[in-house]
């Protein structure tokens with residue numbers, strides 16, 4: 001294959017491909033770990049940001065574009081009546097937790113194994129540790145004092161009985177339950193039928209706030225994220241990544257009632273850069289692009305075609321493989337016949353073989369993430385698909401040592 005040689009011409013447009021420092025050009029399925037859902041160098045985003053740079057970088061007070069973005073989000077996402085803005089997903093998660101605590105007057109939070117909610121100590125627990133049968137949180141890395149996560153409890157995900165049992169014993173103590181609605185960070189595992197519904201219902205019954213962390217799924221698995229995809233309305237949802245197409249923007253949205261604690265000053269949401277203008281206008285342009293008819297159908301069809309090629313090619317060269325997730329974000333699992341349903345199952349997949357496959361894909365002109373997650377964007381057209389399908393076959397053959 002010749003795709004990865006230095007590109008100067010026709011098929012390479014910067015919006016669709018990844019260029020490294022040596023001038024290699026590759027089809028990119030990392031999308032900057034998710035945000036680049038409409039590609040880099042998007043003409044509409046560039047123009048809006050350029051216009052805004054001439055007007056002002058940040059104002060330190062509410063501005064008209066913030067209102068426009070808020071209205072666009074409310075119009076795009078089912079059940080979101082009000083939003084607040086921050087910069088990163090990590091910050092927005094903390095805002096959601098604070099709102100939940102102020103709303104309930106409780107301190108404890110519940111999260112699930114393998115779920116990532118940003119890099120702060122109260123949530124970066126039991127994310128990539130070895131499995132332990134305990135609801136006590138396990139630090140994910142060095143430098144995390146236990147005193148900073150004593151109010152966090154952890155359960156295995158996708159287990160309705162464990163969730164019910166936990167709530168019956170401790171439900172009244174908890175301010176909120178945080179979940180990725182699709183476990184994108186640990187294998188793109190889909191929720192079992194009724195799991196998310198049960199979680200929301202239990203939260204309502206016990207007076208806890210249900211929070212969907214949609215930093216990955218928001219504006220990705222559907223325009224209205226998991227709320228639209230699953231037809232569910234948790235109390236709060238958190239957005240980041242795809243929301244602003246690569247600019248540093250995040251949001252918390254939900255029922256207007258949830259934001260009462262900010263209006264009556266029971267708590268605060270502050271931050272010098274929460275309304276930084278070019279992030280806001282980038283988000284407006286991204287959402288406008290995503291709202292164009294047929295956008296999600298095309299992205300999903302693209303992702304589905306890759307997923308089918310991956311499993312067919314693995315079978316052809318004698319490797320067990322399964323794919324989980326949806327067309328716009330999915331994970332491929334080697335060494336298993338069925339897609340994992342939670343973090344524990346995900347840790348049993350063959351990442352060593354995936355590592356070799358990923359290296360072969362890089363040589364064959366396709367840039368992939370190390371954790372076997374693939375992101376699809378509007379920039380992935382039929383020409384890219386054709387190339388990726390060829391690359392998958394060639395790379396699978398090399399990985400399996402077939403001549």
Ligand SMILES: Cc1ncc(COP(=O)(O)O)c(C=O)c1O
Pocket residue numbers: 087088089090091093116117118119180185213214215216240241
């Ligand atoms: C589901 C989820 N929540 C929160 C975060 C944190 O977002 P950020 O990296 O923007 O702080 C991430 C980051 O990858 C994420 O995947």
